[in-house]
Amino acid sequence: AQSVTQPDIHITVSEGASLELRCNYSYGATPYLFWYVQSPGQGLQLLLKYFSGDTLVQGIKGFEAEFKRSQSSFNLRKPSVHWSDAAEYFCAVGARGRGSTLGRLYFGRGTQLTVWP
Amino acid sequence: NAGVTQTPKFQVLKTGQSMTLQCAQDMNHNSMYWYRQDPGMGLRLIYYSASEGTTDKGEVPNGYNVSRLNKREFSLRLESAAPSQTSVYFCASRGTGTDTQYFGPGTRLTVL
Numbered sequence: 001a002q003s004v005t006q007p008d009i010h011i012t013v014s015e016g017a018s019l020e021l022r023c024n025y026s027y028g029a030t031p032y033l034f035w036y037v038q039s040p041g042q043g044l045q046l047l048l049k050y051f052s053g054d055t056l057v058q059g060i061k062g063f064e065a066e067f068k069r070s071q072s073s074f075n076l077r078k079p080s081v082h083w084s085d086a087a088e089y090f091c092a093v094g095a096r097g098r099g100s101t102l103g104r105l106y107f108g109r110g111t112q113l114t115v116w117p
Numbered sequence: 118n119a120g121v122t123q124t125p126k127f128q129v130l131k132t133g134q135s136m137t138l139q140c141a142q143d144m145n146h147n148s149m150y151w152y153r154q155d156p157g158m159g160l161r162l163i164y165y166s167a168s169e170g171t172t173d174k175g176e177v178p179n180g181y182n183v184s185r186l187n188k189r190e191f192s193l194r195l196e197s198a199a200p201s202q203t204s205v206y207f208c209a210s211r212g213t214g215t216d217t218q219y220f221g222p223g224t225r226l227t228v229l
Contacts, residue, residue: 051216090160094216103209103218
């Protein structure tokens with residue numbers, strides 16, 4: 001069964017510091033992988049996604065993520081965090097396949113990021 | 118460009134009351150989804166519709182019904198609300214040939 005684990009419920013970093021948010025997934029084949037960000041009281045915004053090809057993907061707002069098949073991981077990184085990056089971050093795995101299951105997403109429980117000035 | 122819209126934004130119900138959450142998208146997407154978000158639980162899929170006229174259960178369908186009214190609209194109905202259904206509900210849509218879901222702003226529902 002598909003599942004996503006985000007081991008860190010809450011992370012605090014100082015503004016300007018680097019950031020890495022962890023994501024591990026369980027899936028029977030090569031998955032589609034996504035990172036979404038949710039600001040307080042808002043919906044989810046897509047940061048980046050991996051479908052195939054280059055395992056290092058670039059996203060919006062200076063974020064990147066690396067797909068590591070051997071570790072079943074898709075960690076999100078940013079070299080220098082800004083105060084506006086404070087939000088909740090969700091990793092998700094998408095089901096590949098035919099029929100109506102195509103496009104279903106399985107989400108992790110989220111990581112809350114706090115940024116200190 | 119509206120994208121995915123949801124109404125209402127907030128709602129308070131009493132136990133046993135019924136209501137329908139509305140969702141519409143203007144991106145001509147075939148697939149639509151309803152999720153609920155609870156603290157520490159991430160988003161869990163309630164129901165989805167791969168195309169107009171079809172609906173399927175997700176992870177947590179009990180207590181809910183859905184209607185894919187047409188290609189644009191996908192509604193979620195609570196027939197007899199329970200406090201356990203207090204949550205934030207998100208609708209999403211996805212176009213054919215792409216695997217990216219686009220989310221609405223959410224409906225915050227409280228059941229007393």
